Amino acid sequence: MRMERQLALALFLFLVSVCTARAWLAPDFCHEKQCPEYKLIKEGKGFEERLYDAAQWITTKVESAESSDLMAANSRLKAYCKKQNDDGYNIPEDTWPVVITVRRGKDYYLSWFVPPGTKTPPPESDPLVIIESRPEATVYVRVFGGIPSIKGGQENAKALCKSLDKDCTDTTYSGAGYESFFSPSHHNEIWIYASDINKSETS
Numbered sequence: 001m002r003m004e005r006q007l008a009l010a011l012f013l014f015l016v017s018v019c020t021a022r023a024w025l026a027p028d029f030c031h032e033k034q035c036p037e038y039k040l041i042k043e044g045k046g047f048e049e050r051l052y053d054a055a056q057w058i059t060t061k062v063e064s065a066e067s068s069d070l071m072a073a074n075s076r077l078k079a080y081c082k083k084q085n086d087d088g089y090n091i092p093e094d095t096w097p098v099v100i101t102v103r104r105g106k107d108y109y110l111s112w113f114v115p116p117g118t119k120t121p122p123p124e125s126d127p128l129v130i131i132e133s134r135p136e137a138t139v140y141v142r143v144f145g146g147i148p149s150i151k152g153g154q155e156n157a158k159a160l161c162k163s164l165d166k167d168c169t170d171t172t173y174s175g176a177g178y179e180s181f182f183s184p185s186h187h188n189e190i191w192i193y194a195s196d197i198n199k200s201e202t203s
Contacts, residue, residue: 033095034115035096035097035178037053038051046160046162047164049139049141052138054133055133056114057112057114058080058091059130059131060130061073061107061110062108065150070108095115097177097189099191101172102157103172111132137193140191140197141160141190141191142157143187143188148175152175152188156188156190157192172192172196173192174190174192176190
């Protein structure tokens with residue numbers, strides 16, 4: 001009986017250690033909000049290489065880089081969440097980061113992170129909002145401060161490509177923000193997916 005108890009205790013401790021090792025501790029810049037999980041693969045000079053888990057995002061097109069169009073897109077996502085939640089879904093509105101993706105240097109998209117396990121509506125529920133399922137992916141990241149802006153995003157995307165020593169011509173990139181625009185300090189990031197760099201180099 002004593003031996004059985006010792007074996008049971010050893011098994012319990014092993015399972016606890018495995019579960020603890022798998023738990024993800026969100027970085028401080030998530031501000032105790034839900035944000036996409038990743039593993040830090042490498043820290044380079046001027047960049048990080050991260051492996052992001054598969055995740056869902058709600059996304060809408062931004063008509064232009066003007067602040068009024070960015071605000072309109074933000075209001076559209078907020079209204080979408082309210083409508084879907086009134087209909088019995090549970091899409092949170094307080095996750096980080098808020099992401100602006102730039103494609104071909106002229107097409108803009110605004111995205112909010114959707115935590116795992118969220119009950120989401122059918123994809124066709126709103127013609128102006130799509131639910132994206134992004135697979136696990138390697139992402140190169142540059143961190144910078146200051147009030148986020150389209151111009152700042154462009155400059156830091158170029159700096160990230162320089163750090164990577166890559167030709168990023170027409171490469172899709174994203175700017176990720178983790179605070180309100182009116183916050184006294186800002187943690188901003190530029191994301192470039194490794195797969196997008198490969199596409200630009202072979203096109």
